Structures are given as C-alpha cells and as structure tokens.
Amino acid sequence: METAAIQTYGLTRRFGALTAVEDVTLSVAPGQFFGFLGPNGAGKSTTIKMLTGLLEPTSGTMAILGQPFSAGALDLKRQIGVVPEGMALLGRLTATEYLHFVGRMYGLDRETTNRRTQELLEFMQLANETKKLVTDFSHGMQKKLALAAAVIHGPKVLFLDEPFEGVDAIAAGMLKTMLTGMINRGATIFLTTHVLEIVERLCSHVAIISKGRLVANGSIEDLRAGVASTLPGAEQEQRLTMEEIFLAIVGAGGQQEQAQELTWLT
Amino acid sequence: MADLGGAGLSPLGEAAGIHAGGVLGSLARAQYAALARLRWRMFQNSLRSSKGALELGARTVSYVIYCVGGLGIGTGAGFATYALASGHQWRFLPILFWVLAFLWQVIPIMLASFQEQFDLGILLRFPVRFGSYLLLYLVFGLVDISTILGGLCCLGIWVGMAFARPDLLLWTTLALAVFAAFNILLVRAIFAWIERWLAQRRTREILGAVFMVALLSMQLLNPALRQKRHSGRGDHQQDLQQMQEMKSRYGPWLHRAKAVQMWLPPGLAAESLQQAAKHQPAPGLGALGVLGLYGLLAGGVLAVRLKAEYRGENLGVAPSRGNAAPGRSRAAVGARDAAPAGGQMLGGSGPIAAIIEKDIRALMRTLPLLYAIGGPLVMVLVFASIFRRNGGMQGTGFPLALPVCMVYAQLGFTSVFYNSLGTEGAGIQVYFLSPTPFRTVMLAKNLLHAFLFGLVALVAVTMTLMRLGIPDMAVVAATVAWLLFSLPCNLTAGNLFSLKMPYRMNPGRITRQRGSQANALLSLLAQVCILAVGAAVFALGWFLDRMWLAAPVFLILAVGAVYVWRRVMDNVDAIAYERRDALIATLMKEG
Numbered sequence A: 001m002e003t004a005a006i007q008t009y010g011l012t013r014r015f016g017a018l019t020a021v022e023d024v025t026l027s028v029a030p031g032q033f034f035g036f037l038g039p040n041g042a043g044k045s046t047t048i049k050m051l052t053g054l055l056e057p058t059s060g061t062m063a064i065l066g067q068p069f070s071a072g073a074l075d076l077k078r079q080i081g082v083v084p085e086g087m088a089l090l091g092r093l094t095a096t097e098y099l100h101f102v103g104r105m106y107g108l109d110r111e112t113t114n115r116r117t118q119e120l121l122e123f124m125q126l127a128n129e130t131k132k133l134v135t136d137f138s139h140g141m142q143k144k145l146a147l148a149a150a151v152i153h154g155p156k157v158l159f160l161d162e163p164f165e166g167v168d169a170i171a172a173g174m175l176k177t178m179l180t181g182m183i184n185r186g187a188t189i190f191l192t193t194h195v196l197e198i199v200e201r202l203c204s205h206v207a208i209i210s211k212g213r214l215v216a217n218g219s220i221e222d223l224r225a226g227v228a229s230t231l232p233g234a235e236q237e238q239r240l241t242m243e244e245i246f247l248a249i250v251g252a253g254g255q256q257e258q259a260q261e262l263t264w265l266t
Numbered sequence B: 001m002a003d004l005g006g007a008g009l010s011p012l013g014e015a016a017g018i019h020a021g022g023v024l025g026s027l028a029r030a031q032y033a034a035l036a037r038l039r040w041r042m043f044q045n046s047l048r049s050s051k052g053a054l055e056l057g058a059r060t061v062s063y064v065i066y067c068v069g070g071l072g073i074g075t076g077a078g079f080a081t082y083a084l085a086s087g088h089q090w091r092f093l094p095i096l097f098w099v100l101a102f103l104w105q106v107i108p109i110m111l112a113s114f115q116e117q118f119d120l121g122i123l124l125r126f127p128v129r130f131g132s133y134l135l136l137y138l139v140f141g142l143v144d145i146s147t148i149l150g151g152l153c154c155l156g157i158w159v160g161m162a163f164a165r166p167d168l169l170l171w172t173t174l175a176l177a178v179f180a181a182f183n184i185l186l187v188r189a190i191f192a193w194i195e196r197w198l199a200q201r202r203t204r205e206i207l208g209a210v211f212m213v214a215l216l217s218m219q220l221l222n223p224a225l226r227q228k229r230h231s232g233r234g235d236h237q238q239d240l241q242q243m244q245e246m247k248s249r250y251g252p253w254l255h256r257a258k259a260v261q262m263w264l265p266p267g268l269a270a271e272s273l274q275q276a277a278k279h280q281p282a283p284g285l286g287a288l289g290v291l292g293l294y295g296l297l298a299g300g301v302l303a304v305r306l307k308a309e310y311r312g313e314n315l316g317v318a319p320s321r322g323n324a325a326p327g328r329s330r331a332a333v334g335a336r337d338a339a340p341a342g343g344q345m346l347g348g349s350g351p352i353a354a355i356i357e358k359d360i361r362a363l364m365r366t367l368p369l370l371y372a373i374g375g376p377l378v379m380v381l382v383f384a385s386i387f388r389r390n391g392g393m394q395g396t397g398f399p400l401a402l403p404v405c406m407v408y409a410q411l412g413f414t415s416v417f418y419n420s421l422g423t424e425g426a427g428i429q430v431y432f433l434s435p436t437p438f439r440t441v442m443l444a445k446n447l448l449h450a451f452l453f454g455l456v457a458l459v460a461v462t463m464t465l466m467r468l469g470i471p472d473m474a475v476v477a478a479t480v481a482w483l484l485f486s487l488p489c490n491l492t493a494g495n496l497f498s499l500k501m502p503y504r505m506n507p508g509r510i511t512r513q514r515g516s517q518a519n520a521l522l523s524l525l526a527q528v529c530i531l532a533v534g535a536a537v538f539a540l541g542w543f544l545d546r547m548w549l550a551a552p553v554f555l556i557l558a559v560g561a562v563y564v565w566r567r568v569m570d571n572v573d574a575i576a577y578e579r580r581d582a583l584i585a586t587l588m589k590e591g
Helices: A044-052 A095-105 A110-123 A139-151 A169-184 A196-202 A220-229 A233-237 A242-250 A253-259 B011-020 B026-046 B050-086 B090-114 B120-125 B130-141 B145-164 B166-198 B201-225 B236-261 B265-277 B281-310 B330-338 B351-364 B367-389 B401-411 B414-418 B425-433 B438-468 B473-500 B517-543 B547-578 B580-588
Strands: A006-015 A018-028 A033-037 A059-064 A080-083 A157-161 A188-192 A205-210 A213-219
Touching: A006 A044, A018 A044, A018 A205, A018 A213, A033 A044, A033 A169, A033 A196, A044 A059, A044 A080, A044 A157, A044 A188, A080 A139, A080 B425, A095 A110, A095 A139, A095 B351, A095 B425, A110 A139, A139 A157, A139 A169, A157 A169, A169 A188, A169 A196, A196 A242, A205 A220, A205 A242, A213 A220, A213 A242, A220 A242, B026 B050, B026 B130, B050 B090, B050 B145, B050 B517, B090 B145, B090 B166, B090 B265, B120 B130, B130 B166, B130 B281, B145 B166, B166 B265, B166 B281, B265 B281, B351 B367, B351 B438, B367 B401, B367 B414, B367 B438, B401 B438, B401 B473, B401 B517, B414 B438, B414 B473, B414 B517, B425 B438, B425 B547, B425 B580, B438 B473, B438 B547, B473 B517, B473 B547, B517 B547, B547 B580
Parallel strands: A033 A188, A033 A205, A080 A157, A157 A188
Antiparallel strands: A006 A018, A006 A059, A205 A213
16 A cells, blocks of 8 residues: 555644644645645644644644654655745845755755756746845745745655745746646645635645534545535536535535625725 | 724715824824724733733833833932032033933933834825824834933933022923923934935945944044053142143133034023023023924934835835846846855855854844944943043053953844844744754854854954053953853853744834843843853952952853753754744744
8 A cells, every 4th residue: 555645643733722623634645736725714724834843733643755744853854845824934035045045954965956046046937036135025926935945955745835825827827837747756745725726727636624624535526526416416417616616515605695795895 | 993984984084084184183083093992902912921911021120120210310410400500500501411312312222122112114004194104103202211211311300400490490391392302303313214224235334334434433543542641640740731731732622512512402402591590581592492493303304214114115125226137137147146156155055054144144134133233332432432531441440341341242142142033034934844953053043143242242352452451361361251151151041032032023123123022121131140140250359359260260150051051952942842833923923
C-alpha cells in the first residue's frame, strides 16, 4: 500500500472554549492536488497551520510523507513548502534579498539559491522589481513572492493557503501551470481557496470542512455523484458545478436570501 | 466608524456634513465621539487577557514615574522662579525657560522607545477633515512624556511666580500657555519631519553623514577650545587668571548670544514676564506676540507634514529613484542581481549568515532601531562634555565617567536586545516553517547584536576618551570587564523578553509605535538590576580604594552570565514552540 503524503488522525484544536478544528482525519496520496474547502471561519487555516508546524494540535496526530510530523521535525520541514495565511514576508527586504534569505534558511547553498532566485523572479515576473522593498509590493506581487519562497527549496509537499487571492488573471494562469507541472513531477499540493473554479480545474480530490468538522472527503466525481443522488430525479442528470456541490454540502442557501433583503443598498 | 450612523446621521447627512461642518461641526463631533468610544472599547477589550492587565499595570507605573519625575523637576523650577522673582533677578529668568525648552525637546529623543501613541493613519479611510485630523493628532500628543514633564515644569513656574509676584499671575499664565503650546507644536513638528527624512534611504544616508560630520567637528573643535590643563590642584591664582582670560575672550560672544536669545522663544517668554514686572505691558505683549508667531510657525511646519500624511503618503514607500530604471532591460537587472556582490554580505552560507545578513539589511531600513542605537551616542557626547567641564577623568573630575558613558550607550540597545523579533512581522513564520532550529535564529541575532554593541561601545569609548583623556587603567579594565558581564546578561534577558513579551515594531516610525509598555518597563527594570550589580562592584572598588579588584569580580560574574545565557539558549526552542501561536499572532498584528 502506498504511503500517504499527508495523513491526519483525529486532528483537533481548541482555543479555550472554542473548538476550531475537531477530529479531522484525512489522507492525501502522493502526487495528488488536494482542495481543502470551507466557509470563512470553518477551520481551514487552522488545519494548515497545524499541518505545517505553526500551531500545536490539542490532540490527534499527523504524518507527512509517512513520518510523524511535529514542529521539531526539522528534516521533514525541508520537504515541505508553505504559503501561510499571512504570507510570511519580510517587508524591509527586496524580493531578491528575501528569496536569498529563505533559500538559505532551508539549507540551500549560495549558488543554488542565487540561481533559483533569478529563475523564480523571472517566472513570477518580478525581475524588474528587484529594488523595491517587499512592503511596497502590491498584494498580488506579494502573493507571487510568497509562492516563490514556498517552492525555492523544491518541496515534495506544498501547502497553499489562498494562493490566488489578489493575483491577476495572467499571473493566476501562470501559477496554475507551475503547480500542475509540480504535480506532474510527483509533488503533492494541499490547497485552500475560495475560488471554486480553480478547485474544479486543478484538484482531483477535495475535502470540505464546516464549523471545524470534516463534512465531505473524496474525489470531485464522488462528491458530485453523492450530491446529485440527493436531488430530485430530473436534476440528477445535470452536471453540477463545484460551487453547487459546495453549497449543497455546506448548506448556505439561506444567506443568499438574507442578502436580498438589504433593500437600502443602492 | 459604523457607529456614526447610530449617532443620528443618515448616509446622505454624513456626506452633507463633510461640506457643512468645520472641525467642530456635527460630523466631526460624531467622529470624535466614535473615536473616543473606539478607544474606550479597545481599552476594555485589552483587559480581557492577562497580558492586557499587565500592560495596564505597566502603563500606570510608567505614568506614576513620569509624574513623580515631573513633579520633582517642577518643584525645582518653582523654587528657582520664586528665588529669581522675589530677588528681582529677572536677567536669569531666560536660563530657566531655556532649560525647560531643552528638556521638552530632548526628553522625547531619550524616551522615544518607551512612548506609545495611537496611529491616526486608520482615520484616513473615513471622511475626516484635515482640521479634525490635526486636532486629534495634537490631542493624542497631550499624554506623551514630554508634555507631562513640560506641563508639570510650567505648573512649578506658575506656582513659584504666584508666591513671589501674585500681581503677575495673569501674565505668567498667558506666557506659560503660549510657551507650552509652542513647545508641544515644535517637538511634534521635529519628530514628524525627522521621520519623513529618515524614511527615505537617500535622506537617511545624508542625515547620517551630517550626524557623523557633526560629531567629528566637535572632536576637531575640542583641541582648539581646549584649555591648558593645570597640573596641580588648588592653584587659585591661576584659576582666577584663566577665568579673566575666558571672560575677555568669550564676553563679547556672550553679549551677542544674549541679544539673539531674546528673540528666540524661551527668551521671549522670559522677556514678557520681565517687562510685565517693570509694568511695561506693551513690550511684554509684543514679546508674547512674537512667541505666538513662533508657535504658529511650528504649527505650520507640522501641518505641512501632516497634510502629506493626510493625503495618504506612506512613509514606507521607497524612493522612486531606488526602483529599477525604466530603460534598463530585464537581462541587465538580472545580470546585476545575479552577481554575488549584489546579494551577499557575509562569507558563510548557512542559516546564521543568512539571518545576520537579513537583519543587517532590515536594520539599515528600520528607523526606530537606528534611532534608538544612534541617539544615545549624542547623549554620551553631552555627558562627556559635562564631565569634561568638571575636570575630566584626570585630576579633579569624575573618575567613573567612562563606565557611565558606556551605560548610556548600552541603554540604546534596549529595544534591540529586548524585542529582537519585533521587526519580523509576518516573516516570523519563516523561522517556524523552515528546518532551522529557533536556537540558531536567536544565536544569529545575539551574535549580530553583540557585534553591533561592540561597535557602538567602541565609538562611545573613542568619543569619551577624546573628550576626557585616558582614565586610570584599573577603571578601563573594570569597564571592559563590566561590558563582558552585562552583555550576556542583557542578551539572556533579551531573548526571554523577545519570546515571551514581544511587540510588533513599525519599521517606518520613531514615534507612534504600538509598543508594549510592559516590555518597556520590565526591560528597563532588568537593565536597572544589571546596572545595580555593576554599580555595587564599582562602589566596592571605590570605597576599598582598590579599583583593580572590580575587573576580576566582573570577569567571574561574566562567566556566570555566559553560563546562564547558554542554559537559556538550550531552552529557546522549547519556549519558542510553546509560544509560537501567541508569538505569530502578536508579530503579525496589523496597526
């Protein structure tokens, strides 16, 4: 049996009385593009933080590439790339300086770091911005830089928390190509995003978390079939979009009706 | 600001209010009320956590200390005023006002890192008039340290005058009010412009060069102004002769200086009181009027700066000349940046070298830290000059001037040592995500800070020795040994504070930091403890008349301090991982 790239058992995180993530058990196979979806505040970022060592779970276990993972698992961290929620950028550095720094923090030698920095800056179309401080970058540029930093050491497992937020269509297309290329070369990608069209296009498997609990997990086709089976006979024949699947599973129809009641909005 | 609707203004009424009302119009008043409510809610919410309660305690203690200090200085000023006014020594009154003005302007420089202010930048997204923005900026400034101390000094002068010359009370009130307003506006204008200039790399370099030239000039002037040192003590005749020489040499200069100072704000404030005491209201009012004009000028200078901020200027924006030139090809940019010299400072390639390089770059672009490190050097020069006037370290002067100057140089590193992660912001996550142990991160920071401190200490020693001459070798040895003891002590305490009580530092500002008062106060307390140990050892050597004893005692203490530092370093990973959630949340907190 193939070892899972990411495996969690009963992952739980509590903040005082609030349970942000409860009993999440999932498995992501190597080479899989995995979408992790959920409404705002569902626990997506908390889960990613636990999976990357930024947050200690209250209970449960995790394994990355078949090895138990904790914040102190330094060798495993070399195999992981992350675009975290806050992007982890250092505002007072230039893009070049930042990538140099990150590369060396991951143990790359100078020569490799320099070469990859140049390649990544060219690829991300940031090569003309080498004198600008990161703090002066637009949000989209910062996202691209954060993604460059996440992959500079050639990780086998990549965690991306909202990587496409604020990125323009051209750059988004470019990033999709890069991520697909990584998958083709055997990497595993764990992605959270609110852009369901991207999930539909890129991901083979999806898990949906709501109010801290995993409410769906499987291939997109399995989820589609599952949701369709609950629909009346005629509608079962329609091919459901990812948005329809998501709304059906999370059950957010009522909020759309509420929005229509704000009649004072011009 | 969503509360504004609740204040009774419809969306359309709000828009109309922008045009109809002034800084005290209905919209503005509703905004002030909303802001006051916001501050109150923020205060209440901050008390929900134990950290917030600790902050409140620290803030209370800080303000009590400032008020006690201010009352002390104010009482002194009151007695001095009483003595001068009742003795009709009006010609010395300007000195009092000059001292007050000096304190008012210098205290913020000395205590910038301990002050926290509300950043009004958050208001810019709302329909706030510039007048309201300026007014709020001034109102929030009323609770800073310099205003508290300056205000209490003014109160002291007022009370002194009330006892000595009750008939001048109205004049005194008016003169002090205008003088205080001038000082408040001036100190804020100075800081606002310094921040503006230092925010840009080019102007920072120019100001740095000016600063260095000024320091060197003082040193070059030193030999020219240096008097002949007299070898023996108690040569009274020679002293009198020297005083006469000085009087004849500098007398005309002093007269000119006196004439000039009368047209400057402290002189004008004193002049108005002096004229009132002579029952000459017209010249007194004239002096007050000119003082008021100075106030308006300072206010205007401040308003120009704030207007730019109000228009949305971001001090963090790098100068346009720093950006890649439009005509340069991407290949050219790439080739230049690919060159090893473009991105490398240190020879090593490991994480320690990477962190040190990164921190040096960040330091050069982080205004508060540059200011905190460089500012005390000016004070070292001032102290050295004071000690020199009292005879230097040789002969009749204070023999411990060197360690005292070193202590002050070290104080500049408080925020560097005790909040070493403060400038990381969201970048703190890199340390937790990467396969680098946190111990390595803190080790790299400690190495850099030790090196920087060594550099600053060297500059401070050079300045002190040039001003005061070479002291007794036992004192030099003891000072060096004390530094070897205090450095690991500060690094140890600093590492613990940085991990357990960090706060996010805004790299683009000297003032208006949302700092941690608890960190500031407790780090000061830690510094005081370290200094107390040093003072005790020096005092022991002094009283036993065996100053040579201090150096070995400090060296033994230094060995202990290094041991404790190592023990703490061994536990750094455990502390960091245990606190990573709070650490990341605190350092990523915006605004």
